[in-house]
Amino acid sequence: MKLELRRIHIKDIQFGKTTKVKDGVLTVNKEELINKLKDDERIKDIKVDVARPGEKVRIIPVKDVIEPRVKIEGSGNGFPGVSTKMAQLGEGKVNILYGAAIVTVGDIVGFQEGVIDMWGEGAKWTPFSKTYNLVLDITPVEGLDPHSHEATVRLAGLKAAEFVGKAGRNVEPNEVLTYEIGSHAEETKKYPNLPKVLYVEMLISQGLLHDGYIYGVNSQKILPTLLHPNEELDGAVISGNCVAACDKITTYQHQNNSVILDLYAQHGKTLNFMGVILAPELTTLEGKFRTCDYTAKLCKMIGVDGVIISEEGYGNPDSDLLMICKRLENAGIKTVLITDECSGRDGKSQPLADTAKEAVAVVSGGNVSHVVTLPPADKVIGNAEAIATLAGGWDGALLEDGTLMCELNAVIGATSEIGYHYCTAKLY
Amino acid sequence: MKYRIVTNNPLAKKEFHNVCFIEGSYEDVLLKIRDLVYEGLDLISHPLGASMRMLYSPYRSIVVGQKNEAIDLFHIEIIENSIMNYRKNLEGRKIDWVHAEDYALIDNELLKSTLEDLEFSFNKGI
Numbered sequence: 001m002k003l004e005l006r007r008i009h010i011k012d013i014q015f016g017k018t019t020k021v022k023d024g025v026l027t028v029n030k031e032e033l034i035n036k037l038k039d040d041e042r043i044k045d046i047k048v049d050v051a052r053p054g055e056k057v058r059i060i061p062v063k064d065v066i067e068p069r070v071k072i073e074g075s076g077n078g079f080p081g082v083s084t085k086m087a088q089l090g091e092g093k094v095n096i097l098y099g100a101a102i103v104t105v106g107d108i109v110g111f112q113e114g115v116i117d118m119w120g121e122g123a124k125w126t127p128f129s130k131t132y133n134l135v136l137d138i139t140p141v142e143g144l145d146p147h148s149h150e151a152t153v154r155l156a157g158l159k160a161a162e163f164v165g166k167a168g169r170n171v172e173p174n175e176v177l178t179y180e181i182g183s184h185a186e187e188t189k190k191y192p193n194l195p196k197v198l199y200v201e202m203l204i205s206q207g208l209l210h211d212g213y214i215y216g217v218n219s220q221k222i223l224p225t226l227l228h229p230n231e232e233l234d235g236a237v238i239s240g241n242c243v244a245a246c247d248k249i250t251t252y253q254h255q256n257n258s259v260i261l262d263l264y265a266q267h268g269k270t271l272n273f274m275g276v277i278l279a280p281e282l283t284t285l286e287g288k289f290r291t292c293d294y295t296a297k298l299c300k301m302i303g304v305d306g307v308i309i310s311e312e313g314y315g316n317p318d319s320d321l322l323m324i325c326k327r328l329e330n331a332g333i334k335t336v337l338i339t340d341e342c343s344g345r346d347g348k349s350q351p352l353a354d355t356a357k358e359a360v361a362v363v364s365g366g367n368v369s370h371v372v373t374l375p376p377a378d379k380v381i382g383n384a385e386a387i388a389t390l391a392g393g394w395d396g397a398l399l400e401d402g403t404l405m406c407e408l409n410a411v412i413g414a415t416s417e418i419g420y421h422y423c424t425a426k427l428y
Numbered sequence: 429m430k431y432r433i434v435t436n437n438p439l440a441k442k443e444f445h446n447v448c449f450i451e452g453s454y455e456d457v458l459l460k461i462r463d464l465v466y467e468g469l470d471l472i473s474h475p476l477g478a479s480m481r482m483l484y485s486p487y488r489s490i491v492v493g494q495k496n497e498a499i500d501l502f503h504i505e506i507i508e509n510s511i512m513n514y515r516k517n518l519e520g521r522k523i524d525w526v527h528a529e530d531y532a533l534i535d536n537e538l539l540k541s542t543l544e545d546l547e548f549s550f551n552k553g554i
């Protein structure tokens with residue numbers, strides 16, 4: 001499969017009469033976008049706003065972030081199986097409005113966190129303070145059940161990304177990145193001496209606000225499955241969860257999965273990248289055993305030498321992470337884990353909910369309990385009341401002048417377990 | 429009846445019949461589960477949620493199974509670790525009572541998903 005990601009660098013978003021890109025400025029016809037999204041009768045009202053890097057703007061509570069794109073060659077525009085007709089993804093050419101993002105805000109339940117600060121201290125922690133964000137605040141019709149509400153907000157974000165992405169159809173890109181990997185047999189023939197490496201990406205798959213989708217299939221309903229890395233880069237994987245703000249993998253991060261991109265960068269040099277296994281994180285222990293056995297079996301069948309596993313969330317998924325690790329290490333497959341830590345305010349507590357002696361190579365995405373102090377914003381997009389939820393949890397977290405203290409847990413993408421963020425490790 | 433739901437969630441109590449209702453906290457539910465696992469009952473669903481935020485929920489529903497002759501050491505390890513982690517995470521934080529109704533709703537929905545998974549994936553009657 002060969003996929004060209006053609007980046008059109010976006011330097012600003014403005015509202016205007018036509019939706020277009022000119023000289024790096026994305027202009028959006030707000031009314032047209034709202035009308036398009038309101039085709040969905042479940043939507044009562046949509047507010048559209050822009051948040052730019054450096055502005056004293058806070059966006060809360062964020063549900064998902066999506067990169068606007070258009071497929072100009074090859075099958076499957078948009079998100080097949082979800083918002084468009086089914087098609088095979090992974091091949092062709094995609095024009096990307098690089099630097100722009102669609103951010104959906106939707107108060108599906110009152111305790112949702114998920115903040116993006118576009119300036120100051122908060123901006124340091126979220127990758128989406130650097131993107132020009134077109135923010136959709138979606139109010140559903142009254143009486144909508146929570147499942148339909150969640151689906152409505154999810155679909156609106158994806159459709160908006162398609163609508164806005166079309167503006168890039170006839171624009172020349174600033175850079176073109178090519179991703180090509182052939183069949184296992186072809187690549188192994190090309191690189192017979194390089195170690196074969198698979199990437200296992202775990203997805204929260206547990207029910208309302210805790211779901212993920214692959215070509216529109218709820219990952220709760222699947223056995224672990226093998227994807228060509230290009231399929232994920234081309235939009236096959238969609239986020240459906242919004243309670244694990246710091247370590248949820250947004251749709252944007254699936255479209256730009258750092259582990260996939262880094263493995264691609266090493267493909268043919270230090271390793272032979274064999275693909276991506278998507279593994280659901282289920283709630284039942286039998287389900288966890290099934291997933292973990294099946295994942296290890298796929299790795300063994302493909303005959304890999306090494307596996308990188310990334311987790312999503314914290315708590316019961318820690319068990320899956322370590323069970324897969326045990327099975328692989330015991331089968332002689334070297335395994336690296338990427339997770340984040342929940343190691344208390346001082347960083348000294350045990351970081352995961354589970355342990356295993358086989359977990360000898362672990363990369364941390366940061367401590368979710370680390371406390372950050374965020375000054376008040378000039379403007380809040382979304383639900384200002386949600387800020388109290390964000391700061392809540394202990395006495396003195398919300399000061400009189402509006403300054404709040406919260407754990408990184410509340411900040412979108414702050415401790416990304418696929419490494420799409422700013423936390424890093426320093427050696428002393 | 430192969431499964432029993434141990435819960436302090438009033439919504440789950442209303443919706444399901446096979447419920448062991450705990451008049452108490454999330455932690456009390458975990459402690460009840462620990463006692464049952466030590467008595468030999470299978471732990472069917474994981475005691476913890478999948479995110480930090482769900483740890484601040486006032487409510488939790490966990491599924492246990494049938495009683496066995498022998499105690500499952502893996503199940504013991506999971507419930508003991510879960511209790512340790514729950515306590516660790518609640519040291520600096522309070523239970524989020526402001527959104528109690530929403531937590532009850534989500535806990536109940538996640539419980540339904542778990543039960544559906546048991547019914548469809550393993551073809552076992554609930």
